[in-house]
Each structure stands twice: as structure tokens, then as C-alpha cells.
Amino acid sequence: MSRVLLMQGNQAVVEGAIAAGVRFYGGYPITPSTEIAEGMAKRLPEVGGKFMQTEDELAGIGTVLGASLGGVRAMTATSGPGFSLKQEMIGMACSAEIPCVIVDVQRVGPATGQPTSPSQGDVMQARWGTHGDHWLIAVSPSSVPECFDLTRRAVELSEKYRCPVILLMDEVIGHMRERIELPDSYEGLAAARRKQPDVTPEDYLAYADTDGSKVPAMADFGSGYRWHVTGLVHDETGFPKGTPAATKNSQDRLRTKLEDHEDDIVQTEHYRTEDAEIVVVAFGGAARTAYEVVDMARNEGIHAGLFRPITIWPFAERAVRELAEKTQCLLVHELNCGQYVREVESAVQGRASVRLYAKYDNEPATPDELLAEIREAEKTIKGAK
Amino acid sequence: MKGMEELVDLYFRPGRLPHLWCPGCGNGVVLGALLKAIDAEGLEKDDVAVISGIGCSSRASGYVDFNTANTLHGRALPISTGLKMARPELNVITLSGDGDCSAIGGNHLIHAARRNIGLTLVVFNNSIYGMTGGQYSPLTPRGSRATTAPYLTIEPSFDILALAQAAGATFTARATTYHVPILVDVLRKGIRHEGFSIIEAVTGCPTNYGRQNKLAAPAAMMEWQKEHGVMKAAWDKLDEPAREGKFPIGVLYERTDLKEYTKAYDEIIERAQAGKEAASA
Amino acid sequence: MLKFYTKRCKGCGICAHFCPRGVLEITELNKSAIVPGKENDCISCGQCEMRCPDYAIFVKKEGA
Numbered sequence: 001m002s003r004v005l006l007m008q009g010n011q012a013v014v015e016g017a018i019a020a021g022v023r024f025y026g027g028y029p030i031t032p033s034t035e036i037a038e039g040m041a042k043r044l045p046e047v048g049g050k051f052m053q054t055e056d057e058l059a060g061i062g063t064v065l066g067a068s069l070g071g072v073r074a075m076t077a078t079s080g081p082g083f084s085l086k087q088e089m090i091g092m093a094c095s096a097e098i099p100c101v102i103v104d105v106q107r108v109g110p111a112t113g114q115p116t117s118p119s120q121g122d123v124m125q126a127r128w129g130t131h132g133d134h135w136l137i138a139v140s141p142s143s144v145p146e147c148f149d150l151t152r153r154a155v156e157l158s159e160k161y162r163c164p165v166i167l168l169m170d171e172v173i174g175h176m177r178e179r180i181e182l183p184d185s186y187e188g189l190a191a192a193r194r195k196q197p198d199v200t201p202e203d204y205l206a207y208a209d210t211d212g213s214k215v216p217a218m219a220d221f222g223s224g225y226r227w228h229v230t231g232l233v234h235d236e237t238g239f240p241k242g243t244p245a246a247t248k249n250s251q252d253r254l255r256t257k258l259e260d261h262e263d264d265i266v267q268t269e270h271y272r273t274e275d276a277e278i279v280v281v282a283f284g285g286a287a288r289t290a291y292e293v294v295d296m297a298r299n300e301g302i303h304a305g306l307f308r309p310i311t312i313w314p315f316a317e318r319a320v321r322e323l324a325e326k327t328q329c330l331l332v333h334e335l336n337c338g339q340y341v342r343e344v345e346s347a348v349q350g351r352a353s354v355r356l357y358a359k360y361d362n363e364p365a366t367p368d369e370l371l372a373e374i375r376e377a378e379k380t381i382k383g384a385k
Numbered sequence: 386m387k388g389m390e391e392l393v394d395l396y397f398r399p400g401r402l403p404h405l406w407c408p409g410c411g412n413g414v415v416l417g418a419l420l421k422a423i424d425a426e427g428l429e430k431d432d433v434a435v436i437s438g439i440g441c442s443s444r445a446s447g448y449v450d451f452n453t454a455n456t457l458h459g460r461a462l463p464i465s466t467g468l469k470m471a472r473p474e475l476n477v478i479t480l481s482g483d484g485d486c487s488a489i490g491g492n493h494l495i496h497a498a499r500r501n502i503g504l505t506l507v508v509f510n511n512s513i514y515g516m517t518g519g520q521y522s523p524l525t526p527r528g529s530r531a532t533t534a535p536y537l538t539i540e541p542s543f544d545i546l547a548l549a550q551a552a553g554a555t556f557t558a559r560a561t562t563y564h565v566p567i568l569v570d571v572l573r574k575g576i577r578h579e580g581f582s583i584i585e586a587v588t589g590c591p592t593n594y595g596r597q598n599k600l601a602a603p604a605a606m607m608e609w610q611k612e613h614g615v616m617k618a619a620w621d622k623l624d625e626p627a628r629e630g631k632f633p634i635g636v637l638y639e640r641t642d643l644k645e646y647t648k649a650y651d652e653i654i655e656r657a658q659a660g661k662e663a664a665s666a
Numbered sequence: 667m668l669k670f671y672t673k674r675c676k677g678c679g680i681c682a683h684f685c686p687r688g689v690l691e692i693t694e695l696n697k698s699a700i701v702p703g704k705e706n707d708c709i710s711c712g713q714c715e716m717r718c719p720d721y722a723i724f725v726k727k728e729g730a
Contacts, residue, residue: 024467024471026463026467045650045653045654045656046658050470050471052466054463055495055496056492058459058493059460059493060463062460062462062463062464063463065464066465066468066469066471067467067468068467069454069464069468070470070471070472071471071472072471074467074471089457092457096454220472221468221472222431222432222452222472223431224431226431228398228453229453229455230447230454230455231455231456232455239447240447389715389716390721390724402721403720403722404720409676409678409679411719413719414717417719562717562719565717566716602683603679604678604680604684607680607683607684607717608683
């Protein structure tokens with residue numbers, strides 16, 4: 001049985017988190033993500049979970065990491081300024097491999113920017129926000145129903161791969177109300193728990209790759225498996241070890257832990273790309289306009305399509321490369337001055353032309369605006385022929 | 386109470402000694418006192434979590450055989466808080482240095498105290514940033530020399546226990562590495578205390594504080610502690626001039642009438658599950 | 667009786683300083699040791715063990 005609701009994206013995140021089995025939330029109020037905190041404050045205790053409004057953004061993610069060490073699925077949410085403040089702790093979660101979900105409902109930035117206007121200016125921060133080489137996952141929903149689904153998926157991926165997962169939203173998706181169908185019961189929807197040790201506490205090595213998956217088993221604090229967590233470079237015992245070999249081994253495992261599983265992690269959507277000559281590349285809120293615009297362009301005889309990365313990090317390099325092999329132009333549309341486009345260019349490597357439609361004036365593109373960009377791209381292609 | 390030799394064998398992780406602290410550093414004394422307190426309170430290793438920040442003293446978590454985390458600079462308390470929320474049955478002991486706790490982590494200190502969450506916070510106060518080589522902290526006495534205060538510090542120092550008490554801590558205590566039995570005693574009481582407890586352990590840093598401040602001999606730092614630490618009962622009888630430059634030791638403040646945070650949160654869960662949003666209290 | 671863990675000792679001298687009978691000294695090798703001739707002067711008061719930051723010296727009570 002299910003129920004049909006009119007719901008805001010931020011509220012759908014809350015329901016997705018509850019369904020996924022998130023039972024701890026620590027966070028600080030910040031527009032345009034605050035409804036997530038408010039929703040969690042109401043919903044978590046109803047299901048026996050706990051919500052904390054922390055003293056600042058750092059404590060928000062700090063409590064999340066602490067709860068996760070205790071074995072509880074945990075989440076926080078914020079917007080750009082708070083996302084910046086959380087970065088050091090996100091690095092700690094990468095290094096110590098502590099599962100957690102961080103929602104960033106992007107606003108226009110930098111600094112206070114424009115809190116109630118949409119932007120995708122944090123897309124590179126989501127990948128490279130914390131210092132040092134590191135590897136994590138980011139997913140970006142384009143609709144309210146997808147907020148529910150991708151929040152669940154974010155929790156699942158964080159537990160499965162023991163890494164932070166960023167749910168990168170934007171103000172449009174967070175605040176928009178849309179039809180959503182939710183199951184009456186969330187039974188059976190909880191994300192699978194992180195892998196537990198299958199050895200005795202005496203034999204447990206907290207960072208040993210025991211099954212070749214590169215993802216070590218993680219015991220809950222208090223479960224009888226006593227282990228050590230550190231943000232220092234460490235070896236498989238979990239204790240600091242800074243030799244060149246230990247450092248390289250650690251970095252290699254953290255990198256390949258995600259690279260080896262890209263087929264499972266990286267999700268994308270193709271819309272009418274089969275015979276497309278011009279493919280719009282867009283994610284999150286920017287992709288919403290594109291479905292309709294692709295149809296409009298097709299009605300004019302332009303062979304247009306849409307490629308939507310759902311997992312935005314790791315970057316869908318192979319899919320983009322394959323696309324570039326069979327199409328003529330990739331039109332990257334993003335709500336910033338051009339960040340993701342560089343990633344696309346580096347994957348395409350001249351196999352197709354790459355154009356940028358950057359929208360950074362507070363407003364999502366209208367269908368007409370995007371259509372005009374497609375027409376321009378069409379002219380260039382035809383002119384080149 | 387078990388002897389220290391036995392406690393070291395019991396609680397130190399194998400191969401961790403000698404530890405990395407400098408000759409004469411008091412951190413080993415504080416950690417030893419903590420092990421005595423944990424053992425005397427009869428806590429099981431599995432039921433203890435030791436969470437530290439960053440700094441010399443925060444290395445302590447890696448040495449001992451509990452559920453341990455050496456986290457980020459200033460962030461031991463938020464991580465401890467999250468863990469306590471997830472696992473209220475754990476005895477969560479947070480280790481922090483004076484800079485870690487009162488400077489970069491100062492905001493977390495006052496809010497952990499305000500919430501009265503059941504953590505036992507041990508502040509290793511050596512009056513200096515040791516790991517980075519001797520910079521002044523908010524607990525460095527005014528007029529001290531530090532590498533970042535070559536002309537002596539002009540900043541007054543916090544009384545971290547008064548700060549925590551004002552913020553809502555329900556247990557505050559202080560002892561020194563000279564007064565070991567008192568240190569063990571207040572650690573035991575702090576662990577036993579249900580709400581938020583803070584224990585300031587005054588410890589010497591001969592290498593980075595002592596050398597810059599005419600207290601280079603490790604024993605001289607302990608002698609200084611002996612001369613300046615005054616038991617609370619005696620302290621209460623001293624007039625202001627007699628207190629000058631000295632500090633009280635022992636349990637300085639305790640109240641047990643306020644509910645511990647995770648227990649208070651259980652009531653939120655009860656209310657939420659009873660289907661009623663709180664009428665304004 | 668005193669028991670030394672010489673590898674742990676860093677020669678800080680706290681034990682020697684607080685020994686009420688002058689039993690201990692720091693040797694040229696920068697380690698705590700009994701002053702020659704004072705082997706029988708220890709009264710097992712435990713001051714050294716109590717304040718040793720390195721868990722390098724322990725007092726074994728007679729008959730214990």
C-alpha cells in the first residue's frame with residue numbers, strides 16, 4: 001500500500017532517511033536545508049532515533065561520526081557555508097572510513113551568497129572540499145521522489161563502502177513541492193548495515209581487506225571488538241603508520257575501494273540519446289528543464305538527448321566517453337559559471353565538441369533559454385559539416 | 386586496587402611502550418591515574434570508550450585497550466557526544482589538552498557542559514601547545530613565555546572549571562600529577578557522576594613550557610604543583626591575598642539534581658511515540 | 667624491592683627527586699638506578715612509582 005502526497009524535496013529527504021534506517025541526526029539550522037533538520041527533529045524520536053541541534057556545523061558532523069562509530073546510521077544536512085565548515089570532518093570520515101551521509105542543499109555562493117536561490121556551485125567542493133587526496137561518493141537528485149530514493153541510496157552506499165556520501169541538492173529541489181508516492185510502511189527498506197567482522201575480537205584488524213572487496217569490516221564501538229580510530233595515516237591495524245609503503249598502501253586501497261566498484265556506484269540516466277547529435281549533460285535541478293527541452297528540440301527536427309549523471313562523484317567517465325564516441329556535441333548545462341564541464345571535457349578529450357551553458361543568475365534556466373542554446377549548438381554542428 | 390605494573394599489563398595495548406611523550410612529561414602520570422580509576426570503578430574494557438582530540442595528550446587514546454578514537458583538533462567532544470547518543474550504556478571518557486579543549490574546541494566544551502551529557506572529560510592542562518613546539522594556549526598563565534609570546538603573554542587565562550561550571554557542568558574537579566591519589570579519586574568520582582563531568586589534570590610540559598619558563602627540570606614542575614595546589618577544604622578558608630597564584634584541587638562542584646542528556650532524550654522519544662507533540666512546556 | 671623497566675625509562679629524574687631516602691639516581695646512561703650502597707635503604711613508600719610518567723619503576727612489597 002502506498003500514499004500519494006504533495007511534498008517538498010527536503011521533506012522527502014527526511015522520509016528517505018527514516019526509511020533507510022537513519023537513527024541519528026546532528027546538525028545546525030541553515031537555509032535552504034533547515035526543513036531537513038526540522039523534519040528529523042519530529043520524525044526521528046517517533047521511530048526511536050535521536051536528533052540533536054548542535055552548537056555549530058562542526059559539531060553537527062562530529063556527532064554524526066560519533067554515532068556512526070556506535071553503529072547507528074547517521075546523517076547531517078547543511079548548505080554551502082556549513083558544508084565548508086564540515087570539510088575537515090568529511091576528510092576524517094574518508095580516512096577513518098566512517099559511514100555517514102551529508103546533505104548539501106546548495107545556495108548561491110561564495111560566503112553568505114544568496115541563501116534562497118539555487119546554484120550548483122558546490123559541485124567541485126563536494127568532490128574536493130577537504131584537504132588531501134581523498135575519495136568519496138556524491139549523488140544528486142532531480143525530483144522530489146528522487147530525493148527519497150537517493151537519500152536511501154546514499155545511506156546504503158555509505159554503509160556498503162564505508163565512506164561519506166554527499167547528497168548534493170540545490171535550492172530548487174529542496175524547496176520544490178511535487179507529487180510523491182510513498183509506501184505506507186518502511187519495513188524492509190532499511191539500508192543494509194556495514195559489513196561486520198567474521199573473526200573473533202582477538203583476530204580483528206579494523207582496516208584489513210579480508211575478502212578482496214577493499215572494504216574492511218567495521219565493528220560497532222561497544223560490541224566487544226575494541227579497535228582504534230585515527231585521522232593519522234594508518235595501516236591495517238588502525239594504528240598510525242607513516243612509512244612510505246604504509247602511506248601508499250592506504251591511499252591505494254581508499255582509491256581503488258571506490259574505483260573497483262564503479263559499476264555498482266555510478267548511476268546515470270540517458271534520455272533519447274540513442275541517435276542524438278546534441279546531448280545535454282545536466283544533473284540535479286539543472287536537468288529538470290532538459291527533458292521537456294529535448295522533446296521541444298526534437299519537434300524542430302534537432303536530434304537532441306539528455307545525459308544525466310545521478311551519481312556525480314565518482315565521475316561517470318566511461319559513460320561520458322562512450323557518449324562522446326557516438327554524438328557530436330555535449331552541451332553541459334550547470335547552475336554555476338562552469339565547473340562540471342571541465343570534468344566532461346577531460347573525459348571527452350576531443351571526441352566530440354563540448355559546449356557550456358552556464359546559468360549563474362539565481363534562476364534556473366527556462367525551457368526557452370535552454371532550447372536557444374541547443375539551437376546554437378545545432379548551428380555550429382551544421383556549420384562545421 | 387591493583388598495582389600500576391599490573392594495570393599497565395592489563396590496559397596497555399601490546400608494544401605501545403615506551404610512549405612518545407618527552408622525558409618528564411606528566412601525561413603518563415595522568416593516563417596511569419585514569420587506568421587506576423577505570424579499574425577501581427570496575428569498568429569492563431568493552432564498556433569504555435576513550436575519545437581524544439589532537440595534541441600530545443590526545444595520543445593517549447591509542448595506547449589503551451578500549452574502544453578508542455584519536456579524532457580531530459578540538460572535536461573530541463562532538464564525536465564523544467554522538468557516540469554517547471548512539472550508545473548511552475558506554476562509559477565515554479574524553480581526553481583533551483588545554484588548547485584542544487579551550488581554544489579550538491571551546492564552543493563544544495560549553496555546549497557539552499550545558500547539555501549535561503554524561504561524558505567524563507579529562508583536560509590535560511600543561512599550559513602550552515606541546516606538539517607544535519610551545520605556543521601559548523588560553524590556559525597559559527599570563528606573563529609566560531611561549532614561542533608565539535617572545536615578549537610574554539598579555540592574555541589572561543581561563544579558569545576552565547569555572548567556565549565549564551558557568552556553562553552548566555554538573556561536576557568539576559582538579560588535581561595535579563604531583564597529587565596522584567587525589568587525581569585518581571576525582572577521576573573515579575567524575576566517571577561515577579551521571580551528568581557531564583570535567584576533570585582538569587594539571588600536568589607539566591618540561592620540554593616546551595618548562596624550558597621557556599625556568600621550570601625545565603621535570604621534578605621542579607611537580608614541586609610547583611605541590612606548592613600551588615591547595616585542597617578545596619583549605620582553599621575555602623583562605624582569604625583572597627592568600628589565594629594569589631594558587632589554585633584549589635579536589636572536587637570543586639557537584640550537583641546531581643539535573644537530568645543527564647541521553648536520559649532526558651529518552652523522554653522525548655516517549656513523548657513522540659505517544660503521538661503528542663509537546664505542549665509548550 | 668624496586669623493579670626497573672629500563673627500556674621505558676627516559677631519565678627524567680622525577681623518581682630520584684621524590685625519593686625520601688636518596689635511594690635513586692639517574693646514571694650516565696640516562697636511566698634511573700639505585701645509588702650504589704643504598705640497596706637496602708628503600709622503604710617501599712611508592713613515591714617513585716606513583717609519579718613515574720613512563721611506568722618504568724615499580725615497588726614490589728616484601729612477600730608480595
